[in-house]
Amino acid sequence: MCGLAGFIAPALPADDAPGVITTMLGHIRHRGPDEAGYYLDDGVTMGAVRLSIVGLATGAQPMADPGERYWICFNGELYNHIELREELRRLGRPFRTDSDTEVALQAWIQWGEACLPRFNGAFALAIRDAHSGDLVLARDRYGKRPLFYTDHGGAFLFASEMKAFRAFPGFGFALDPRELASVYALWTPLPDRTPFQGIRQLPVGGVLTVRGDRRTLRTYEELRVDAPAFTGTEAEAAAHVREALRTSVGLRLRSDVEVGVYLSGGLDSSIVTKLATDLSPHQVRTFSVQFEEASFDESDSQRVVADHLGTRHSAISVTGADIAEGFESAVYHAEVPAFRTAFVPMYLLSRHVRDAGIKTVLSGEGADEAFLGYSLFRETLLRASWDELDEDERQRRLAGLYPELEHFGPAHRKHLTGLFRQFSTESLPGLFSHELRYQNGRFAVRLLKERDEPFADLLAMVRSDPRYAALSPVQKAQWLEYKTLLAGYLLSTQGERMSLAHSVENRCPFLDPAVVRAAASVNLRFDDGFEEKAILKKAFHGELPESSLTRPKQPYRAPGAAVFKKQRPDYLELLLSDAELDRLDCVDPVFARKLVNKIMTTPDEQISTKEDQAFVYLLSTAVLNQQFVLDRERYMGTPSAAGLNLRTTVDHRRARLSAGGTR
Amino acid sequence: MNRTQKIQQFIEERFLVEFGDEVTAETDLFKAGVIDSFGYIQLMSFIEDEFALRISDDDLLANVFVSLADLDAFVAGVAEKSARAGAGQGGVPCAD
Numbered sequence: 207m208c209g210l211a212g213f214i215a216p217a218l219p220a221d222d223a224p225g226v227i228t229t230m231l232g233h234i235r236h237r238g239p240d241e242a243g244y245y246l247d248d249g250v251t252m253g254a255v256r257l258s259i260v261g262l263a264t265g266a267q268p269m270a271d272p273g274e275r276y277w278i279c280f281n282g283e284l285y286n287h288i289e290l291r292e293e294l295r296r297l298g299r300p301f302r303t304d305s306d307t308e309v310a311l312q313a314w315i316q317w318g319e320a321c322l323p324r325f326n327g328a329f330a331l332a333i334r335d336a337h338s339g340d341l342v343l344a345r346d347r348y349g350k351r352p353l354f355y356t357d358h359g360g361a362f363l364f365a366s367e368m369k370a371f372r373a374f375p376g377f378g379f380a381l382d383p384r385e386l387a388s389v390y391a392l393w394t395p396l397p398d399r400t401p402f403q404g405i406r407q408l409p410v411g412g413v414l415t416v417r418g419d420r421r422t423l424r425t426y427e428e429l430r431v432d433a434p435a436f437t438g439t440e441a442e443a444a445a446h447v448r449e450a451l452r453t454s455v456g457l458r459l460r461s462d463v464e465v466g467v468y469l470s471g472g473l474d475s476s477i478v479t480k481l482a483t484d485l486s487p488h489q490v491r492t493f494s495v496q497f498e499e500a501s502f503d504e505s506d507s508q509r510v511v512a513d514h515l516g517t518r519h520s521a522i523s524v525t526g527a528d529i530a531e532g533f534e535s536a537v538y539h540a541e542v543p544a545f546r547t548a549f550v551p552m553y554l555l556s557r558h559v560r561d562a563g564i565k566t567v568l569s570g571e572g573a574d575e576a577f578l579g580y581s582l583f584r585e586t587l588l589r590a591s592w593d594e595l596d597e598d599e600r601q602r603r604l605a606g607l608y609p610e611l612e613h614f615g616p617a618h619r620k621h622l623t624g625l626f627r628q629f630s631t632e633s634l635p636g637l638f639s640h641e642l643r644y645q646n647g648r649f650a651v652r653l654l655k656e657r658d659e660p661f662a663d664l665l666a667m668v669r670s671d672p673r674y675a676a677l678s679p680v681q682k683a684q685w686l687e688y689k690t691l692l693a694g695y696l697l698s699t700q701g702e703r704m705s706l707a708h709s710v711e712n713r714c715p716f717l718d719p720a721v722v723r724a725a726a727s728v729n730l731r732f733d734d735g736f737e738e739k740a741i742l743k744k745a746f747h748g749e750l751p752e753s754s755l756t757r758p759k760q761p762y763r764a765p766g767a768a769v770f771k772k773q774r775p776d777y778l779e780l781l782l783s784d785a786e787l788d789r790l791d792c793v794d795p796v797f798a799r800k801l802v803n804k805i806m807t808t809p810d811e812q813i814s815t816k817e818d819q820a821f822v823y824l825l826s827t828a829v830l831n832q833q834f835v836l837d838r839e840r841y842m843g844t845p846s847a848a849g850l851n852l853r854t855t856v857d858h859r860r861a862r863l864s865a866g867g868t869r
Numbered sequence: 870m871n872r873t874q875k876i877q878q879f880i881e882e883r884f885l886v887e888f889g890d891e892v893t894a895e896t897d898l899f900k901a902g903v904i905d906s907f908g909y910i911q912l913m914s915f916i917e918d919e920f921a922l923r924i925s926d927d928d929l930l931a932n933v934f935v936s937l938a939d940l941d942a943f944v945a946g947v948a949e950k951s952a953r954a955g956a957g958q959g960g961v962p963c964a965d
Contacts, residue, residue, distance in 0.1 A: 597930065611906075611907075613906060613907050613910050614906075618910045620926050620929040620930065621909060621910050621913050621929055622906055622909075622910075623929060623930055624929055624930065624932060624933040624934070625899065625906055625909055625933065627933060628899060628933040628935060629899075633900060642905075642906075645899055645900050645901075645902055646902055646905045647902065648900075648901060648902025649902040649903070649905075650902075651902065652885075652902070797885065800885045801885060804885060812911075814905055814907040814908055815905065815907060816902075816905050817885075
């Protein structure tokens with residue numbers, strides 16, 4: 207786990223390159239505080255900060271092959287690095303280290319781009335071919351690791367986090383109203399977008415080749431949510447799923463440092479914990495977030511599972527004051543407006559984990575997407591089969607959809623029946639599953655001055671996948687969840703960016719390709735789709751506390767706007783002051799003031815979810831604007847490479863230096 | 870303030886919207902992102918309280934009040950029905 211950054215900048219004075227790259231790395235030092243390094247040649251400058259987990263003593267980066275033709279900066283882990291290394295050795299590839307970075311490099315040399323689908327891991331990488339002059343950037347198939355790029359004054363910049371771009375001379379950030387509309391409506395940027403003008407993200411499963419002025423962007427692996435149905439019995443299917451997960455957890459326990467587990471108390475993290483305790487030679491350490499507010503708290507479930515499995519359990523208790531205090535820093539690391547505060551406790555949890563001496567954790571992310579864990583999937587099925595169900599059945603299924611929402615209780619259910627019938631036919635072509643959510647998202651979009659149709663780019667994206675139209679409504683819902691919210695929010699804002707803010711790597715066993723395939727083959731084959739994760743529960747029946755298998759799913763949530771009303775942090779002034787609000791160029795100040803006034807004056811229980819979300823969006827956008835666009839010095843500090851443990855510096859510039867350091 | 874104005878005012882104040890060029894009386898308020906499921910229940914409660922009527926289960930199952938015009942027509946219909954025949958099959962005036 208690490209961070210990488212670099213640039214191709216013909217006009218930059220040669221002598222400036224080392225200073226610029228070390229400052230870029232300084233901005234992302236939290237991703238890899240153990241050591242840093244950079245490589246320069248006449249065409250490219252690139253560097254890495256390293257969090258050493260595999261090959262502790264020998265994995266320094268940038269790393270080259272023996273002939274020093276290929277150079278790699280690698281952010282991530284290849285969980286199948288042992289198998290790949292053996293295969294590459296048999297093919298005659300030489301190895302000098304025990305790191306997975308070298309496996310990635312040798313795999314590239316052996317197979318070229320075809321190595322990428324072979325990687326079972328979470329990664330973003332940059333590879334420089336000193337002979338051809340090519341620079342290649344690539345990213346893992348589920349989008350676990352980020353990689354951003356942009357053009358600036360004739361230079362091409364890339365980095366694991368956008369804040370690194372600030373180190374480049376003259377670079378400035380500006381919020382992009384069009385992308386903000388997409389973020390507000392969809393809860394996340396589209397896979398290749400960011401909220402900032404001109405900055406793109408390498409799409410999930412993408413590979414970008416840069417040769418001179420020419421760029422080639424391809425997708426080396428497309429997402430598949432359909433798979434041939436499993437042909438065995440239900441018991442065999444459960445065993446198949448269980449074995450795939452066991453193998454996945456085993457691969458993700460490969461580490462030269464201790465691996466902990468995030469234990470939320472829900473089914474997914476309990477399964478991961480169970481398998482980790484089975485496979486680990488040591489007592490497993492588990493880590494949780496607890497809330498003072500009972501409706502969000504799952505500490506009882508966490509304790510039951512920890513006791514049952516005998517883990518060494520540790521939890522942090524998060525209060526509203528903690529969320530208010532951590533919000534600004536969490537937004538700084540997330541680099542995107544957020545629609546809820548749930549990422550802040552994850553930021554605090556990773557600090558706790560790091561303080562406990564752990565720098566790698568397993569988590570349950572991806573399970574809900576793979577095994578139909580979200581209410582959204584059941585909602586999709588209900589609306590899609592609306593006309594085939596009688597009224598009693600509709601009511602029964604409606605009752606089970608969102609038990610955590612009071613207005614879905616018996617007193618109001620008949621009101622909701624009409625609403626759901628209204629959404630039983632498709633009005634956003636191809637987006638049937640998400641229509642309720644997306645239409646609600648239009649409310650937040652009203653915060654923006656410019657608001658084109660916020661779904662146009664998403665519709666273009668779904669049409670670009672030739673298989674999408676043939677998917678079932680639930681498969682389309684899965685596709686959208688994988689492509690948008692999983693990579694764009696859960697794995698990044700709530701996951702990767704929060705954990706690496708405190709130098710902790712997270713690993714997701716449910717996002718092993720074999721597990722995803724297994725899930726796709728058994729989903730809807732052995733249940734009717736109205737019991738969440740039915741096959742997963744069968745797979746672990748008898749191995750977890752009964753309450754873990756039978757209790758209704760409790761979505762991970764944290765208190766929202768109410769926190770800021772009560773705590774009144776200093777930065778709330780960004781919304782309460784007309785002058786401050788006016789500094790948010792892209793926001794419609796009239797509607798923003800209406801919303802803020804309503805939130806500040808309305809009892810918490812009368813604030814709707816979408817109003818709450820819009821308020822958190824507005825506040826996080828204002829904070830982001832302060833940090834990245836306006837008061838950069840105050841929030842981001844003076845650009846500095848101080849504290850970098852710079853161990854590897856390779857300077858292969860010839861032409862410009864031999865010409866007397868041409869400037 | 871007449872019936873229509875009362876409903877319009879409630880929607881405008883509660884859901885931070887102004888009826889005009891962008892949102893009209895015929896606009897589907899769900900699909901315009903003005904109200905969600907929580908807001909819909911607030912709106913129905915307002916209608917029942919403000920106009921002293923109870924929306925029957927049959928009405929709820931048979932109708933979806935997606936626009937200001939829909940709501941207004943429904944309340945008008947109930948008022949007319951109750952004036953004509955007292956309690957009926959549709960929304961019924963509250964006895965309490």
